[in-house]
Amino acid sequence: MRSHLLAAAVVASLGLVSADAFAAPASSGVSQAQLQQLQAQIAALQAQVQQLQNDSQALQAQSDAQSEVNITQAQALEGAQKTQTSVDKLAKLVNDNKIGGRMFFDLTNIDKTSNGKDTAASGTGLDVKRFYLTVDHKFNDIWSANLTTDFQYSSAIGNTELFVKKAYVQGSFDPAFNLRVGAADMPWIPYVEKFYGMRYVENTLTDRLKYGNSSDWGLHGFGNLGNNFNYAVSVVSGAGYKNPTRSKGMDVEGRVAYTPNENFVVAVGGYSGKLGKETDIQSAENTYTRANAMVAYASSDFRVGGEYFQAKNLNNVMTVATDKTSGWSVWGSVRVTDGGINVFGRYDDTDVSKTLDPTLSDKYWNVGVEFPVMKNLKLSTVYKYTHLANAGDKKNDKTKEFGVWGDLSF
Secondary structure, eight states, X not given: OHHHHHHHHHHHHHHHHHHHHHHHHHHHOOOHHHHHHHHHHHHHHHHHHHHHHHHHHHHHHHHHHHHHXXXXXXXXXXXXXXXXXXXXXXXXXXXXXXXXXXXXXXXEEEEEEETTEEOTTOEEEEEEEEEEEEEEEEOSSSEEEEEEEEEEEETTTTEEEEEEEEEEEEEEEETTEEEEEEEEEOSXXXXXXXXXXXXXXXXXXXXXXXXXXXXXXXXXEEEEEETTEEEEEEEEOSSOTTSOOOOSSOEEEEEEEEOSSSSEEEEEEEEEEOTTOOBTTBOOSSOEEEEEEEEEEEOSSEEEEEEEEEEEOTTOTTSSOOOEEEEEEEEEEEEOSTTOOEEEEEEEEEEEETXXXXXXXXXXXXXXXXXXXXXXXXXXXXXXEEEEEOGGGSSEEXXXXXXXXXXXXX
């Protein structure tokens, strides 16, 4: 703009000079040489004006181009900011949500007899003992949620079943206190499974004989107490995650464990309640109680451990009669190759009915070899033997099973 004003001023001056110059010879007798000199100056000034006009036009074009560049850059920056916002939202969605699954399956042959006679449970078949699908969501640093479904297909029952095993909201308030509301892990069985390490081959002792639940509906607190002690306590309906019920009271299960290092544990636990069977219109005659203890060591190369329990009135909560049970289990495994092949075994011995049928016992053992196929898949070749019997062979059930068991996680 300033260049345009300067050019206009110069042109105006030239006009005046030119008028004076051509008028001068008539009035003052200017010589021809002086006139030519003035004309040369005028021509030089006109060239300067033209150059100024050219420069002004070039600057204007450059300014217009720069404006277009600025607009393009602003649009690109706005687009990049929108893209970054979308990426941040996607990253938050991925980081705050985790989806996974785990499947226990087997292909085996079963030979089951009852008092010396074959049963319908015998034969060869494929089972999907457990298929867990899990969704974890993190709301913030304190609150989170979990949903885990439990699908199973067993040739023994001839159909499929689908349950909600876990559905809880968790508040992580302090390392010493975390709270889950809903269906969540119980204090004992999942804790033993962590040290046992072969859940996909067989349930732990109290789980296999149905003396406890791995998950139930209620309130679940847990945490680390310091000095290598941790605890867990649950106040639940008592009927297990497969049977959500309303009952007159709540059952309680607890556990305290001492872990001097990450591999070794000594733990004790207990349970007391009516198993969800007592209601406002039906009273329970007895209370089911259970006491547990475990000592175990677990590392990537070697596992060894033992579990013991005593229980009262599992099947007698609603009866006048009472009964007692006690049992123990020992297990071990050892890595035999650098590739992760393990040899393992286990033995259980339980007095099932010490009051009503003192000679009734359940004996179980297995031996096997585990092969890590890939990071998320393990296969085991296993032989199992179960014998439930009492004196005089009034009850004499034997189960022999051989096959391949698998554990797939993703």
